[in-house]
Amino acid sequence: MVGKEKTKYGSLGASIVIIVLLFLFVWPGPFRYIYVLRSQPIKIDRISNRVYVLGKLGWKQIAVNKTEVLSANNLRKLKLSCGEISPVTNTCSCILFNGTDIVVSEITIHLAKTDRIFKLKPQTGIDSLCSGHMSAVVDQDFSEQWWGSFKDKPKIIGARGYRAE
Numbered sequence: 001m002v003g004k005e006k007t008k009y010g011s012l013g014a015s016i017v018i019i020v021l022l023f024l025f026v027w028p029g030p031f032r033y034i035y036v037l038r039s040q041p042i043k044i045d046r047i048s049n050r051v052y053v054l055g056k057l058g059w060k061q062i063a064v065n066k067t068e069v070l071s072a073n074n075l076r077k078l079k080l081s082c083g084e085i086s087p088v089t090n091t092c093s094c095i096l097f098n099g100t101d102i103v104v105s106e107i108t109i110h111l112a113k114t115d116r117i118f119k120l121k122p123q124t125g126i127d128s129l130c131s132g133h134m135s136a137v138v139d140q141d142f143s144e145q146w147w148g149s150f151k152d153k154p155k156i157i158g159a160r161g162y163r164a165e
Contacts, residue, residue: 039123055127060164062125067105070159074100078107078156087144092118093135094154098126100161107134108158114146117157125161 024046031043031052041054052059070078077099085092098104103125110117118136126132 042124053124056130062103062162062164067160067162068102070100070102070104070161074102075156075159078104078159080109080154080156083154085138085142085146087140090138090140091135092120092138093133094120095131096120096122096126096134097131098128101128101163102161103127103164104132104159104161106160107156109154110157111146111154114142116142127164 030046032046034042034044043052043054043059044050045052050061052061054060079097079099081095081097083092083094094109096104096107104122105125106119106121108117108119118138120134120136122132122134124132126134
């Protein structure tokens, strides 16, 4: 009798382990998907933790937390257009064209007329040879005083990004 009870509980334990492994790795699939409003879908490999973003040419693996400062040569390849300051949303925003081979995750601009510096970020990185919307929250007094299109062209004084793998 003792041998049969051990076998019964042993097979029950093995069954539970198999069911748990199925729920962890097979049932939801190998990837966890993240959908953010108005941005590209992201998938994360459950086993290796590699992160992929859906671009125009399909899924592309991205390096996470391996950002680098763009060189002066790469800064010249970034072009700003359509900049504005909105008192409704209290944001400073613009459209950035990325002419580099690095996915841009942040830019720092200087507005000479107001002598203010802003760090603007996109919802997801702006791919190489693509344009994207970037914004930053500003204080309400500033946005009410300087609302509308940029009176002077902002100068890009810094940027960060990562290399897509």
